[in-house]
Amino acid sequence: MSQTIHPFLSEIAEEVKRGGISRRDFFKYAVICGLSVSAAGKLIGLTGPEIAVAASSIDWKGLELESPFEIKNLLIQKAEEACAKSGCSILNAGRGNPNFLNTEVRKSFALLTLFAAELAQQGSTVKDLGYRQGKSGMAAALQEFLKKHHGDPGEAFLEQAISYALSKVAMDADEIIFQLVDGIQADFYPDPPRIFPVTEQIVRKYLDRVVFSGAPPQGDFHLFATEGATAAMIYIFNSLKENMILNPGDKVAIVTPIFSPYLELPVLKDYGLETVYIRGSEEMDWQVPDSEVAKLKDPRIKALYMVNPTNPTSVSLNADTVKRMAKTIRIHNPDMVIISDTVYASFVDEFNTFGKELPENILGVYSYSKYFGVTGWRLGVVMVHEDCVINRLIKKLPKAKQAQLDLRYRLISTKPGDIPFHERLEMDSRQVALAHTGGISGPQQVAMCLFSLYELTDDDYVYKKSIMDILKKRWTALYTALAMPEPQGKNLTRYYALIDLKKLAAKMYGPAFSEQLTASHSLEFLFKLAENHHTVCLPGEGFAGPNWSLRVALANIDEKNCRDVGLAIVAVMKEYKQSMPA
Numbered sequence: 400m401s402q403t404i405h406p407f408l409s410e411i412a413e414e415v416k417r418g419g420i421s422r423r424d425f426f427k428y429a430v431i432c433g434l435s436v437s438a439a440g441k442l443i444g445l446t447g448p449e450i451a452v453a454a455s456s457i458d459w460k461g462l463e464l465e466s467p468f469e470i471k472n473l474l475i476q477k478a479e480e481a482c483a484k485s486g487c488s489i490l491n492a493g494r495g496n497p498n499f500l501n502t503e504v505r506k507s508f509a510l511l512t513l514f515a516a517e518l519a520q521q522g523s524t525v526k527d528l529g530y531r532q533g534k535s536g537m538a539a540a541l542q543e544f545l546k547k548h549h550g551d552p553g554e555a556f557l558e559q560a561i562s563y564a565l566s567k568v569a570m571d572a573d574e575i576i577f578q579l580v581d582g583i584q585a586d587f588y589p590d591p592p593r594i595f596p597v598t599e600q601i602v603r604k605y606l607d608r609v610v611f612s613g614a615p616p617q618g619d620f621h622l623f624a625t626e627g628a629t630a631a632m633i634y635i636f637n638s639l640k641e642n643m644i645l646n647p648g649d650k651v652a653i654v655t656p657i658f659s660p661y662l663e664l665p666v667l668k669d670y671g672l673e674t675v676y677i678r679g680s681e682e683m684d685w686q687v688p689d690s691e692v693a694k695l696k697d698p699r700i701k702a703l704y705m706v707n708p709t710n711p712t713s714v715s716l717n718a719d720t721v722k723r724m725a726k727t728i729r730i731h732n733p734d735m736v737i738i739s740d741t742v743y744a745s746f747v748d749e750f751n752t753f754g755k756e757l758p759e760n761i762l763g764v765y766s767y768s769k770y771f772g773v774t775g776w777r778l779g780v781v782m783v784h785e786d787c788v789i790n791r792l793i794k795k796l797p798k799a800k801q802a803q804l805d806l807r808y809r810l811i812s813t814k815p816g817d818i819p820f821h822e823r824l825e826m827d828s829r830q831v832a833l834a835h836t837g838g839i840s841g842p843q844q845v846a847m848c849l850f851s852l853y854e855l856t857d858d859d860y861v862y863k864k865s866i867m868d869i870l871k872k873r874w875t876a877l878y879t880a881l882a883m884p885e886p887q888g889k890n891l892t893r894y895y896a897l898i899d900l901k902k903l904a905a906k907m908y909g910p911a912f913s914e915q916l917t918a919s920h921s922l923e924f925l926f927k928l929a930e931n932h933h934t935v936c937l938p939g940e941g942f943a944g945p946n947w948s949l950r951v952a953l954a955n956i957d958e959k960n961c962r963d964v965g966l967a968i969v970a971v972m973k974e975y976k977q978s979m980p981a
């Protein structure tokens with residue numbers, strides 16, 4: 400690693416001496432910037448023995464893994480300082496939260512809430528107080544209400560959504576409406592806690608469309624509603640550990656580049672797993688070459704972890720890659736658990752899921768966060784096949800281990816050994832003892848139903864086209880400003896762009912300049928972007944991407960801002976060129 404010290408680090412070192420920043424944070428930043436322990440220690444005035452103590456007490460490997468989101472705060476601070484002087488505002492292209500959101504479902508949610516509240520007041524003579532109503536006649540009451548509110552905001556979609564649900568959900572009309580109304584009312588604990596039956600059926604139909612492109616594999620999938628995809632991941636790793644499917648020292652293969660927290664999660668002390676990177680190839684437009692697929696033959700690899708379509712490249716695995724990987728798993732490692740985050744599946748025209756190839760191996764995770772602009776709602780779901788391989792693996796555990804597990808789950812059932820994995824997931828999410836309070840709230844589940852129904856009733860994909868059009872314009876604006884060819888393809892989300900700075904440098908000023916540039920530390924480039932152009936991007940390296948790359952998040956900034964990010968990157972490149980000897 401280069402020992403070049405960016406002036407910003409020297410500034411932070413002064414701040415540490417004044418007590419404004421902790422030593423630990425300083426070492427963290429230093430590691431991210433590629434500084435050795437001794438160089439960092441000297442900067443803050445530590446003596447040799449003090450540096451030795453710091454070196455032995457700090458988890459350097461762990462700090463390196465912390466990088467991209469930690470560095471973001473530092474870059475924001477730098478950009479804000481620059482803006483405070485010049486009066487500009489910072490351009491934050493580091494955030495993955497979309498700035499678009501679905502409005503129609505929100506209106507219909509409000510109308511359904513009104514219906515539920517008015518219904519509860521029936522028969523009550525007490526001010527502002529209602530009672531839980533029985534289900535009989537509830538479907539007809541809702542129809543009456545919708546007639547009365549004809550033309551009100553959200554009414555047209557609510558009517559369409561309800562009529563779709565009544566025709567497609569295999570349940571009595573009053574039962575369907577009762578579960579939705581009772582859910583939105585939320586005066587009872589959600590029951591069953593894993594997911595309401597009506598939510599499960601509706602979300603299944605949505606996932607059939609978005610994840611399986613209308614052609615799901617044989618067999619049923621059970622769902623568990625979670626507080627977004629990230630909570631789902633925690634529950635999955637926790638439950639795989641508790642059920643002795645993933646044990647400390649086991650290997651987990653991770654398809655890279657990937658959303659950086661997913662690099663960090665498996666190696667946490669809680670799990671103690673070893674990671675094996677299955678590296679996508681930039682030359683193959685981020686598909687996975689055979690040499691990397693072959694790593695999956697290792698029987699010590701117990702799980703495969705991926706985001707597809709991924710963050711930060713925006714690329715979805717093509718049919719050939721999915722088939723090659725699935726074939727290797729089927730032949731060499733048929734019990735492998737596949738943990739697949741498909742949060743971005745709604746943003747592509749062509750999506751290929753492992754869920755079709757290996758339905759029994761997949762733990763599929765989906766979130767409504769990005770597509771509908773509901774990150775704050777926390778709406779996610781895990782999908783587990785009825786013949787999930789984990790159920791077989793639990794039965795194959797040594798008797799003593801099965802007995803240990805029976806002790807854990809006997810609180811819930813007299814036949815704990817028969818509890819399937821999708822139920823264990825929910826129970827483990829509340830340490831079994833509090834399993835009856837698991838899952839997400841009723842209103843969250845109703846929101847999930849309405850968002851699903853919105854997509855399901857959009858025969859012409861109008862909403863999807865609008866979202867994709869917004870991102871496409873931003874993508875074009877960025878690449879035009881960079882004067883780089885715009886990546887094309889039906890498998891691109893265009894939610895993020897991973898810019899290869901080495902390639903850009905070579906294209907702008909030739910290979911010799913690119914060599915010269917990459918002799919310094921890539922984070923310096925990000926500092927210059929923040930300092931000189933008040934623009935924040937994240938280092939691609941932190942996502943296990945190429946060393947000299949940066950991630951631009953396009954979902955949170957408008958078209959003009961995307962163009963400005965591109966121009967700022969080009970300008971920093973020019974600054975490097977000017978500062979280098981000819």
Ligand SMILES: Cc1ncc(COP(=O)(O)O)c(C=O)c1O
Nearest residue numbers: 495627628629658706710766768
């Ligand atoms: C790949 C991936 N998964 C999950 C999330 C977060 O999902 P949620 O909001 O559902 O927790 C993100 C957010 O950036 C992401 O990029």
